[in-house]
């Protein structure tokens with residue numbers, strides 16, 4: 481009868497019921513909203529009971545700094561994920577427990593994604609960013625897809641040296657389809673709570689649709705991941721190296737302690753980690769520029785003062801664009817790509833502020849709740865880049881924001897996003913480009929009145945992206961449009977290194993866009 485009740489010493493939280501604890505009220509979608517509502521009631525450090533298991537939710541920067549950064553050695557684990565493991569064989573770097581396998585994958589990921597190594601990928605990132613401008617110029621209403629194509633083409637080029645010129649390029653389509661299946665499996669509530677009730681593992685497949693879904697997703701992922709790996713091997717054997725990440729992994733496979741399975745999954749999981757995250761950020765950016773014309777105007781004025789209209793911005797310009805830097809930080813704050821980061825777990829029991837955190841407790845860092853705390857941020861529901869010009873971490877003047885940091889949206893402790901430098905380069909290049917090139921305006925009704933887009937209409941899922949929305953995008957001048965055309969042509973040599981094995985449709989598209 482004690483199962484489900486909150487043990488003595490645990491932090492407070494919502495009332496429990498026998499057996500289930502809080503499982504019956506645990507949010508299965510948009511968890512950050514419920515977590516934030518509870519944080520305002522029970523504080524920045526509270527607990528939930530899931531059967532006999534414990535979940536701790538942190539919505540307090542000081543608790544995050546102490547437990548997740550300083551005590552990272554203890555909070556580096558992930559909770560068991562039986563269903564995800566049955567798809568990936570436990571080889572997902574993102575979801576893996578704190579095991580030798582995770583350490584090997586993480587070392588390999590980290591060694592090739594350092595700030596210095598990430599510099600190597602700048603040429604293709606810049607070239608793809610130019611195609612993004614060109615895609616928007618030619619088909620502005622398709623901007624949502626163009627942003628997704630950009631992000632997946634960059635990650636495919638960086639990892640496998642093979643770009644995706646179109647949204648419909650076969651590798652991109654295969655990735656989006658397998659990702660869709662994968663997300664519908666790992667979404668909380670989408671599958672039975674096998675980790676809390678292990679007996680569910682033994683339900684025969686004919687009664688357990690989730691088992692069939694897992695097998696289907698596993699096949700889709702493996703076809704894509706190992707297909708790309710083998711293509712890279714064959715390309716290298718032909719002597720056509722182009723400096724891609726997986727070439728390096730294949731060269732150092734033995735030294736890194738990785739077999740074929742690990743190498744295949746490392747690449748695949750990095751596509752997953754790097755694709756929809758980057759596009760979600762850029763989609764939010766476009767949404768915010770459209771919904772907050774004042775912020776857009778200030779950013780354009782700064783851009784025009786520093787860069788002018790005769791050339792595209794470069795990364796070096798960012799040092800002289802404080803408002804643009806603030807706008808990037810505000811985009812992360814306003815709608816963080818991962819509102820509850822990725823779930824962590826403890827390796828051993830710990831204590832904080834006199835409360836117990838049991839061994840094996842699941843920990844959510846409610847980044848959204850922290851970023852939207854009215855005690856910390858002035859009017860947190862509005863998009864105001866200016867706040868980051870007033871104080872280092874955007875908090876209200878006079879409030880101590882020193883427990884926050886700029887990289888917070890990329891996670892905490894030893895699990896911090898290994899793609900942070902690559903992603904930051906993409907974010908910086910594209911934010912500057914988009915501000916420089918286009919005017920983003922809301923749609924208008926028949927009488928010409930603007931219809932502001934809904935800045936809260938976000939899709940459900942671990943990655944928080946706005947649903948497709950309408951906005952009008954026009955080039956800021958003919959001169960700028962000409963520069964984009966010219967720059968795309970100039971990028972031809974960079975693109976060529978990444979254009980092998982293209983489909984007939986891709987070849988035709990590429991030829992046309994350079995004609």
Ligand code: HEM
Pocket residue numbers: 573574575586589593749750751753754755757758761817818821822823889890891892893894895896897898899900902903
């Ligand atoms: C806007 C872009 C991105 C954002 C906001 C983002 C955010 C995050 C967050 C919040 C986590 C969880 C950290 C934690 O557990 O505390 C994470 C993990 C991860 N990210 Fe990213 N990410 C981005 C881009 C990328 C890119 C480009 C890559 C790959 C090149 C990548 C690969 C990964 C991987 C592999 C993990 C799992 C790390 C582990 O569990 O050890 N991410 N990311």
